[in-house]
Amino acid sequence: xxxxRVSSLLFFILPGCILFGxxxxxxLIKTFILSFYEWGVRNENNIFVGLGNYIRVFSDSxxxxxxxxxxxxxxxxxxxxxxxxLLLAYILNQKIKGGKLFRVFYFLPVITSWVVAxxxxxxxxxxxxxxxxxxxxxxxLIRININWLNERWSALAVLQLLGIWKGIGWAxxxxxxxxxxxxxxxxxxxxxxxxxxxxxxxxxxxxLIKENILFVLVMLSIGAFNVFTSVYLITGxxxxxxxxxxxxxxxxxxxxxxxxxxxSALSYILAIIISIITIFQFKFFxxxxxxx
Amino acid sequence: xxxxxxxKLILYFILIxxxxxxxxxxxxxxxxxxxxxxxxxxYPPEFLPANPTIxxxxxxxxxxxxxxxxxxxxxxxxxxxxxxxxxxxxxxxGLSRYRFRGQKMLFAVIMATMIIPxxxxxxxxxxxxxxxxLLNSLWGxxxxxxxxxxxxxxxxxxxxxxxxxxxxxxxVYIDGGTEYTLYWKIMLPLSLPALGAASIFNFLTxxxxxxxxxxxxxxxxxxxxxxxxxxxxxxxxxxxxxVFAACLIAxxxxxxxxxxxxxxxxxxxxTGAIKG
Numbered sequence: 001x002x003x004x005r006v007s008s009l010l011f012f013i014l015p016g017c018i019l020f021g022x023x024x025x026x027x028l029i030k031t032f033i034l035s036f037y038e039w040g041v042r043n044e045n046n047i048f049v050g051l052g053n054y055i056r057v058f059s060d061s062x063x064x065x066x067x068x069x070x071x072x073x074x075x076x077x078x079x080x081x082x083x084x085x086l087l088l089a090y091i092l093n094q095k096i097k098g099g100k101l102f103r104v105f106y107f108l109p110v111i112t113s114w115v116v117a118x119x120x121x122x123x124x125x126x127x128x129x130x131x132x133x134x135x136x137x138x139x140x141l142i143r144i145n146i147n148w149l150n151e152r153w154s155a156l157a158v159l160q161l162l163g164i165w166k167g168i169g170w171a172x173x174x175x176x177x178x179x180x181x182x183x184x185x186x187x188x189x190x191x192x193x194x195x196x197x198x199x200x201x202x203x204x205x206x207x208l209i210k211e212n213i214l215f216v217l218v219m220l221s222i223g224a225f226n227v228f229t230s231v232y233l234i235t236g237x238x239x240x241x242x243x244x245x246x247x248x249x250x251x252x253x254x255x256x257x258x259x260x261x262x263x264s265a266l267s268y269i270l271a272i273i274i275s276i277i278t279i280f281q282f283k284f285f286x287x288x289x290x291x292x
Numbered sequence: 293x294x295x296x297x298x299x300k301l302i303l304y305f306i307l308i309x310x311x312x313x314x315x316x317x318x319x320x321x322x323x324x325x326x327x328x329x330x331x332x333x334x335y336p337p338e339f340l341p342a343n344p345t346i347x348x349x350x351x352x353x354x355x356x357x358x359x360x361x362x363x364x365x366x367x368x369x370x371x372x373x374x375x376x377x378x379x380x381x382x383x384x385x386g387l388s389r390y391r392f393r394g395q396k397m398l399f400a401v402i403m404a405t406m407i408i409p410x411x412x413x414x415x416x417x418x419x420x421x422x423x424x425x426l427l428n429s430l431w432g433x434x435x436x437x438x439x440x441x442x443x444x445x446x447x448x449x450x451x452x453x454x455x456x457x458x459x460x461x462x463x464v465y466i467d468g469g470t471e472y473t474l475y476w477k478i479m480l481p482l483s484l485p486a487l488g489a490a491s492i493f494n495f496l497t498x499x500x501x502x503x504x505x506x507x508x509x510x511x512x513x514x515x516x517x518x519x520x521x522x523x524x525x526x527x528x529x530x531x532x533x534x535v536f537a538a539c540l541i542a543x544x545x546x547x548x549x550x551x552x553x554x555x556x557x558x559x560x561x562x563t564g565a566i567k568g
Binding site for chain 2: 004005008009011012013015016017019020022023024025026027028030031034084087088091092094096102104105106107108109111112113114115116117119120121122123124128129130133137165168169170173174177197218222225226228229232233247250251254255260263264267268270271274275278
C-alpha cells in the first residue's frame with residue numbers, strides 16, 4: 001500500500017518537475033554561473049572573470065541609460081494603468097447600461113498581441129501618421145509634425161502610452177472583480193453617516209481592496225521592468241541607444257554580439273532589481289496596514 | 293435627482309471618451325487594412341477608406357507561406373496548452389493529495405519562479421535547446437512555453453483541488469478506486485472550469501509569444517505568426533495595409549475565443565488575483 005502510494009506520487013509529480021527543473025531551475029542556476037565567466041560561442045575556453053561582467057555592465061553607459069529609461073517607463077505606465085483601470089472599474093461597478101460592451105472594448109488591447117499592438121503604435125506615431133495629423137491639421141496644437149520615434153523622450157512617451165493602452169483592461173478587470181466583493185451595505189451605512197461618493201471611495205473602497213491593489217501593482221511593475229517587444233519593434237533601442245531598455249540591451253549583447261557573460265550578468269542585475277522592488281512594495285503595504 | 297442624472301452623464305462621458313481613445317488605434321488598423329497600398333501614403337490620412345478592398349487579406353492569406361505560419365502557431369499553442377494542462381493538473385494533484393518531504397519547498401520554488409522574468413533565462417534555455425537539437429523545431433517552442441506556464445496553472449489548480457473535501461477521496465477508495473481513479477475520474481472533471489480558464493490564458497501566451505520564437509526559429513517555414521508578422525513589416529516597410537491585414541488575421545481567433553468564452557476568460561485572469 002505504502003509502496004503503491006509512493007509510486008503513484010512519483011507518477012503525478014515527476015513529469016512536471018522534470019520539465020520545470022530542466023527548463024526553469026537549471027537555466028536559473030546556469031545564468032548565475034555564466035555571469036561570472038567570459039563565455040562566447042566562438043571561444044571554447046570559458047574564462048572565470050569573477051565580478052568582471054558585473055563591473056562591465058555597471059560601467060556601460062548604455063546600461064545606465066537603459067536603467068533610467070525603464071524606471072521612467074515604469075513610473076509613468078504603472079500608475080497610468082492602475083489609476084485609469086480603477087476609475088473604469090469603479091464606473092462599471094455602478095451597474096451602468098452597456099457596461100458589458102464597454103468592458104469588451106477596454107479589454108481588446110489586452111488580448112491584442114504585443115507584436116500587433118507595437119506595429120499599430122509605430123504606424124500611428126509615424127511622421128505622417130494619424131497622431132501628427134490629429135495634433136497638427138485637425139486640432140492645430142502643433143505647427144510642425146513631431147518626429148515622435150526619433151527623439152528619446154518622445155519615443156519613451158510613445159512606449160509608455162502603448163503600455164498604458166495595452167494594460168488598462170487587465171487592471172480594470174481585476175479591480176472590477178475586487179469591487180464586486182465589497183458589500184453594498186457598507187456604502188449605505190457610510191451614506192447615512194454623511195459620506196459622499198469621494199469620501200466613501202477613499203475611506204471604504206480603497207482600504208478594502210488594498211490587497212488587490214498590491215497584486216496589480218506588483219504584477220504591472222514586473223511587466224514594466226520586462227518591457228521588450230514594443231521597444232524591439234518600435235525603436236529598436238534607437239536613436240543611438242537612447243531608448244534602450246535592460247532586456248533589449250541584454251538581447252542585443254547575447255544574440256548579436258554573442259557576449260553571453262555580459263548578458264547573463266545584466267539578466268541577474270535586472271532580476272535582483274525586480275525582486276527588491278517587489279519586496280519593497282510588499283513591505284510598504286504591510287506598514288500602511290499597521291498604521292490603521 | 294438632477295444631480296444623480298448629471299453624475300451619470302459624467303460617468304458616461306468618461307467611459308465613452310476613454311473608450312474612443314482605446315478603440316481608435318484598433319479601428320484605424322482595420323481601416324488601413326482595407327486600403328490598397330497606394331492610398332497609405334496619403335496625407336491627410338483617411339479614417340474611412342473611399343474604396344475599401346479586401347485585396348490585402350487575399351494577398352496575405354494566399355501568399356508567402358502565411359497558411360503555414362498560421363498552422364505552426366495553432367500547433368504550438370494547442371500542444372503547449374495541452375501539455376501544461378496535463379502536467380500541471382498532475383503536479384497540483386500530487387501537491388494537494390500527498391504529504392511528502394520537501395513538499396512545501398517544492399511548492400515555494402514553483403511559486404517563486406513566477407516572478408522571475410522568463411527572458412532572463414533565455415541564454416541557457418537557448419543553449420539547452422540547441423544541445424538537444426530542437427533549434428528551428430516547433431518542439432523547442434512547445435516545451436519552453438509549457439515550462440513557462442506550468443507554475444501559474446499548478447498554483448491555480450492546487451488551490452482548486454484543496455477546496456475539494458477529503459471525504460471525496462475516501463469515497464473513491466472505499467469503492468476500490470486508486471489515486472489514479474481519483475485524479476482522472478473525479479478531480480480532473482471537477483476542475484474543468486478552472487483548468488479551462490487557465491488554458492485559455494496559456495493558449496494566448498503561446499499564441500502571441502515573440503522573443504523566444506524570434507531566438508529559436510530562423511527557418512522561414514517554421515515561423516509562428518508573431519515573428520512572421522514582425523518580419524513582414526521589415527520586408528514590406530511601406531505596405532502597412534498588408535501588414536495590418538496579417539495582424540488582423542492573427543488576432544481574429546483570439547477575439548473569437550474571447551467573445552465566446554468571455555466569462556471563462558475573465559475568471560482565468562481574476563482567479564488567483566482575488567481570494568475567496
